[in-house]
Amino acid sequence: MPEDVPAIELDGVVKEYLSHGETVQAVKGVSLTIGEGEFFSLLGPSGCGKTTTMRMIAGFEEPTKGLVKLLGQDVTDVPPNKRDINMVFQSYALFPHMNVWENVAFGLRRKKVAEAEIKQRVGDILEIVDLTGREKRRPREMSGGQQQRVALARALVNRPRALLLDEPLGALDLKLRQQMQTELKRIQREVGITFVYVTHDQSEALTMSDRIAVMNDGLVEQLAAPREIYERPASKFVAGFIGTSNLLSGTVDAADGDLLVVRLGEQDRILVPGTAAVGDTVDLTVRPEKITISTEQPEAGLSMVKGTVGELTYLGTYNSYAVALADGTEITVFQQNAIDSSTTAERGDAVWLSWRPQHSYTLS
Template identity: 50%
Template sequence: MTQGTNGTIELLDLTKRFGAHTAVDGINMDIPSGEFFSMLGPSGCGKTTTLRMIAGFEQPDTGKIVLDGVDMVHSLPHKRPVNTVFQNYALFPHLNVFDNVAFGLRRGRISKDEVKRRANEALELVMLGDLGDRRPSELSGGQQQRVALARALVLKPAGLLLDEPLGALDAKLRRQLQIELKSLQEQVGITFIYVTHDQDEALTMSDRIAVMNDGHVEQMGPPREIYETPETAFVADFLGASNLMDGVARGSDGSGNCRVDVGGTEFLAALGSSEISGASKVMIRPERVRLGKPGTASDGCNRTSGRIERSIYIGSAFQVVVKLDIGCTIEVEIQNTGEQEMFAVGSEVCAELPPEALRVLRDRPEGRGAPPTARKTDVEHESVAQDDRSPTASVKQARA
């Protein structure tokens, strides 16, 4: 199944206000054809409002929405070469699966034979070829979501917009459908724009991710780049587990690292795209911290001593909470190999924070000033498309 147009989508200085509140504040995105692109962020960040503007369900105040080179800002939703899949499926309960999928085709003056061929092809694509006679009420949640996908894909859109489509499913089924959805996107080759607050979903499926906050794009790039080299404290804290510490950046050490003071001890951290100085946040992922036996805290750089406060067994790994002598508490993830020596609660350890894994972060993206105080969120507007759930909490810094 192939689409009729390229599926390139550009958002240029796109802004949307609800009264005095700016839900989307001059964002720019360039999404090439065939990309699986995710907008990730907490409830009220503007991601669903952005998706609804692309679909044509909301009208922007300023900016352009360019689909395959044509500005579609003033085009009606059904005139745009995109389809939308919602979390609540929106299937017709009185129609069987086949008729749900064929509904849009029958409104387009297509021959009966062509409708049958394309609807059956779409059902086969989502592995429901033998369930065409069933009603939606006879299907599981995962099967209903596949029907919704087939109904959207059967019209051969240039792009598919997905608004938290797996949010109503249980965790195991979500993981299964994440893999299936990415495989499906690669098979049909069209542009997917996926809205989610789930970090694992975004990391698993996306070619690129735009992390959104307060109507702005905090950072945009491939999943690995955003996870391993976050540019702001918000991105580091929202995308995956992180240890955030207060520090003071002292500038470059002359060899590609940044000198940073944490609790009176100098560390070396990876120098990002721009040098940061003064009060800042310092971040390291739990899996990048190395723990060793005591007595080596003064050997080499980026080592400090600490004490084990808690150790939690989670099957594939151990989550260890360490109180560092520099005055902060961090989490460390140790993979369960069945061979490693575990540290007992209360034992002294040496913690190594490798320079390449330690990041000095800005409070906000470059070129963006301080956000105004007492801003509302656009939860009341985004909840129309069911974007009012809290995100999965990432690891927060525990203070001494």
């Protein structure tokens, strides 16, 4: 198989529904390619179209417009049972009347694989998901984490071209969820199958994915690697959705090389990479952990704004400050708890906030 054929390709995919006599667009034109062996996430809030997009890849929904391609072949009209893609459902959807072994063997039996081979493959996959010895259990006799792994094994045993996972960890508690994240990553490396992971949990997507498509309102807002999504959000929406962001808005005062000088208040001076005309209003963002808080004026060459400390929250590994600027904008600052856990500023203190120009970005 040539390297450059993508595992999954969506080409201008649109999905319209009829709801109370009105046409509603759940997906408004999504084009993307997912490479072989990639761990790809569709991330977004509920109602953003990520689940509909995934269901179109699986074949449960037919696109109103556009094409779905699997390894270069158009599968837009192929039903799910004839598509070489399997899915792990949000609620696992295990067959309650079958034991673990029968659940996992279901797909292979439908494909009429020889019994001896089924035995071999089911045994192998149960070992990978660490469920050997539990073959005779019924789903209801198992914990959420175990059911989750049965669902995973039931899909993976068929060696599909791609595996779709619909918020598979949503029902698990935090500890187990973190454990399963590592586990999923390990399994994906082990079997080398393309994973398409749908989630609304940004930390989950950031931890596991090779690339993330952030979706909002039926469209892909940004498609990039986790680091870039976090460090360089392409839009206000992405900046706000991924992690904590401070959104600032100011007037361009001057252009200093490839840096813009943006003014908010009297003593504020923000340097940000970008291009805009003097007098334009620009939106920009900076992450809370990039900001330094101090009572003395910072050195020149940094972005700096003046404010008053409002709420101060102790969060164990770090402190969180809510600093109010002169115009009322509130900025969140995270300060690592280092060796000395005392805080730099107290509630009511007038402080300077500063950060390096390359840590802030203008937003479209």
